[in-house]
Amino acid sequence: MTAKIFIDGEHGTTGLQIRARLAERRDLDILSIPEEHRKDAAARADFLRQADIAILCLPDAAAREAISLLDGNNSTRVIDTSTAHRVNPDWAYGFAEMTEGQPERIAKARLVANPGCYPTGAISLVRPLVTAGMLPSDYPVAVNAVSGYTGGGKQLIAQMENAENPDYIAAPHFLYGLTLQHKHVPEMQVHGLLDRKPIFAPSVGRFAQGMIVQVPLYLGDLDGAPSMEDVHGALAAHYAGQDIVEVIPLEASAKLARLDPTELNGTDRMRLYVFGTPGQGQVNIVALLDNLGKGASGAAVQNMDLMLGNTRH
Incomplete structure (x- = not known):
């Protein structure tokens, strides 16, 4: 089954790097919001809710807004690359090699905070x-x-x-x-x-x-x-x-x-x-x-693969 991935903030430095890493992936359906709707909250909410996994490549405030736009929709899983949720115990910390069992925590999580x-x-x-x-x-x-x-x-x-x-x-x-x-x-x-x-x-x-x-x-x-x-x-x-x-x-x-x-x-x-x-x-x-690799976009893709049940690509 093809997973739907939405990169909210795909035109930023991290988002562009993630998009490039996923360009040749045939197991993914990359959802892309039209440029004229990038700041339209209703359009963003629609794309966020459509996604199996939303990757947030946004400043902290905009990342928090994206979570609020999901408005209780628990079917969309989230990887946040901002600093907004990295010390929140409700979010899995997305450094898979950090400690024993961390890959499994990331794989099972709905909310993953990508490390800095x-x-x-x-x-x-x-x-x-x-x-x-x-x-x-x-x-x-x-x-x-x-x-x-x-x-x-x-x-x-x-x-x-x-x-x-x-x-x-x-x-x-x-x-x-x-x-x-x-x-x-x-x-x-x-x-x-x-x-x-x-x-x-x-x-x-x-x-x-x-x-x-x-x-x-x-x-x-x-x-x-x-x-x-x-x-x-x-x-x-x-x-x-x-x-x-x-x-x-x-x-x-x-x-x-x-x-x-x-x-x-x-x-x-x-x-x-x-x-x-x-x-x-x-x-x-x-x-x-x-x-921009293990320090950002590469880690986000690694976390996405863990959440999708993939170990390496």
């Missing part, structure tokens, strides 16, 4: 160490990250690419979220199983796609004072058997002189690294991903 790109990297590094009893939940976690500018959507893309834009950004790299109140912090804390709010320092580079997320740790401050090998082992055990999230062997990581944030562009995969010098007492655990 930065939190996908941070949670992938932090949560396995908390659940392994290695990283105390009250550890003062700091998350440093750089993303391609497409993560900021059409507005930031225009600021970075159009020199005629009055808000043109000429900088090769810039730090933002300077008040330490970034909207992704609650998501990192809740799904990272952290008691303390992490310090999050995001930045943007002059490259379109790609992302590096870093969490530096003092080994002596972790429970049991684990070694670098222990940290790597905990991550490797957590993601054993996964084909989307890969933990790079310590030997391979030690041979790297630099890490390119664009290396996984165009893929839906994520690589995790443990960097440091054995015996030094410090490690830097790092996630590498495409902010």
Whole structure:
């Protein structure tokens, strides 16, 4: 049976990426609202109610409005790519590799909150160490990250690419979220199983796609004072058997002189690294991903497939 999929916000950065990923799928019927009706609430409601799965690629307020437009219609299942519902316990969190049983939770859910790109990297590094009893939940976690500018959507893309834009950004790299109140912090804390709010320092580079997320740790401050090998082992055990999230062997990581944030562009995969010098007492655990792949559109398609009973495409 062909599943009906409606992408509400298909002309945005994430929506366009999802549409491209689904273009060749013959098992799906993609519902597309005429451009002149994109802001017509009644037309949107009709398309939302027709769909087996609606994928919301909208700002937070518009995503909440889309849920209200369903008006009690429980037959349409929803994947929301905004931040509106990511810490709502009534929504399944759409990071399938996060913990045992998460793919089944997503598969059974009517409401799925697609993770943010930065939190996908941070949670992938932090949560396995908390659940392994290695990283105390009250550890003062700091998350440093750089993303391609497409993560900021059409507005930031225009600021970075159009020199005629009055808000043109000429900088090769810039730090933002300077008040330490970034909207992704609650998501990192809740799904990272952290008691303390992490310090999050995001930045943007002059490259379109790609992302590096870093969490530096003092080994002596972790429970049991684990070694670098222990940290790597905990991550490797957590993601054993996964084909989307890969933990790079310590030997391979030690041979790297630099890490390119664009290396996984165009893929839906994520690589995790443990960097440091054995015996030094410090490690830097790092996630590498495409902010539009596993960090957004790729994760949404993965969640859609789980909800449809598909594991891989």
